[in-house]
Amino acid sequence: MARRIDVTGAGGVRLAAWESGGPETAAGQDGTRDAVPAHGTDPRPGVLLLHGLTGRASHWAATARWLSARHRVVALDLRGHGHSGKPAPEAYTRDAFVEDVQAAVEQLGLGPAVVVGHAMGALTAWQLAAARPDLVRALVVGDMRASALGSASQREWESWLAAWPLPFAGLDQARTWFAEQDPRVDRPSPARGAFYAEVLHACADGWRPVFDPAHILAARATWAFDAHWDELALVGCPALVVRGLDGELGRAEAQEMVRVLPRGQYAEIPDAGHYLHYERPEAWRAVLEPFLGTVLAG
Numbered sequence: 001m002a003r004r005i006d007v008t009g010a011g012g013v014r015l016a017a018w019e020s021g022g023p024e025t026a027a028g029q030d031g032t033r034d035a036v037p038a039h040g041t042d043p044r045p046g047v048l049l050l051h052g053l054t055g056r057a058s059h060w061a062a063t064a065r066w067l068s069a070r071h072r073v074v075a076l077d078l079r080g081h082g083h084s085g086k087p088a089p090e091a092y093t094r095d096a097f098v099e100d101v102q103a104a105v106e107q108l109g110l111g112p113a114v115v116v117g118h119a120m121g122a123l124t125a126w127q128l129a130a131a132r133p134d135l136v137r138a139l140v141v142g143d144m145r146a147s148a149l150g151s152a153s154q155r156e157w158e159s160w161l162a163a164w165p166l167p168f169a170g171l172d173q174a175r176t177w178f179a180e181q182d183p184r185v186d187r188p189s190p191a192r193g194a195f196y197a198e199v200l201h202a203c204a205d206g207w208r209p210v211f212d213p214a215h216i217l218a219a220r221a222t223w224a225f226d227a228h229w230d231e232l233a234l235v236g237c238p239a240l241v242v243r244g245l246d247g248e249l250g251r252a253e254a255q256e257m258v259r260v261l262p263r264g265q266y267a268e269i270p271d272a273g274h275y276l277h278y279e280r281p282e283a284w285r286a287v288l289e290p291f292l293g294t295v296l297a298g
Contacts, residue, residue: 149224
C-alpha cells in the first residue's frame with residue numbers, strides 16, 4: 001500500500017512521490033485524486049527509490065515492501081514519467097532532474113537518505129550525492145554506466161521507440177511483444193514484458209505509454225553523450241554498484257566505477273539483465289540488505 005505525496009520540482013513541475021507503508025491517500029492507492037500532504041515526523045531512516053528512463057515508481061513495489069519494515073521508503077516518479085508532470089522537451093536537463101530529487105528529499109524530510117537508483121535514476125542519485133552530500137547517507141547504483149554512450153546509441157533509442165506497435169490492443173499483447181517480439185530481446189523474458197506493460201495506460205484507441213517518446217529522448221540526450229566519472233569521484237558516502245550479469249553495465253566498467261568511488265563496493269546478480277531489481281527481486285534484496293545494514297550500523 002502506498003500513499004501519494006505531491007512535491008514541487010525544478011521550474012514548478014509537479015512530482016508524484018509514493019510513500020510505502022503509510023496511510024492511504026484520499027483517493028486510495030492509485031493517486032488519481034487529491035494527495036495527502038507530506039510529513040517529516042517518521043523517525044525511521046529515509047530511503048528514496050529512483051527509476052530509470054521510461055520507468056515509474058511502481059517498478060519498485062517489491063523493493064519497497066521489504067524496505068518499509070525498517071525504513072521510511074519513498075519512490076519518485078521522475079519528471080515526464082508516471083504520474084508526474086510532463087513539461088516541454090527543453091525542461092529535461094540534468095540539472096532539472098537533480099534539483100527535482102533534491103526538492104523531494106528536502107520537502108519530504110527524508111535526508112540524509114539512502115538513495116537507490118536504477119539506470120538514469122542511478123546517475124541522478126550519484127549526481128545528487130556529489131552536489132549535496134548532506135542529503136545522501138548512502139548510494140546504490142543499479143546497472144548504470146559512467147562512460148559516454150554516443151550518438152549511435154541515441155539513434156538506436158529513437159528507432160526502438162518508433163518501432164513500438166502502438167497502440168497495443170491489450171496488456172497481454174503488450175507483454176508478449178516486449179517479452180518475445182521486441183527486436184532488442186535476445187531471449188524471451190516475461191519479467192521484461194511485465195515491466196513495460198506497467199508503463200502503458202488505456203486510451204480511446206488502445207494502450208499507449210504514459211510518457212511522450214519525445215520527452216524520453218530529450219531526457220536521454222542530457223547524459224548519453226557525456227561521461228560522468230568526475231561526479232562519481234565526488235561521492236563521499238558509502239556506495240554500492242550492482243550489475244546484472246547480462247545487463248548493460250559490463251564487469252570491467254563496474255569495477256572501475258567502484259575503484260573511482262571513494263567508498264565503493266561491488267555486487268552482481270546472476271541470471272539478471274538490465275532490469276535486475278524487477279527481474280530478480282529476491283537476489284536484489286540479498287545484495288542490498290547487508291549493505292544497508294552496514295550503512296545504518298555505521
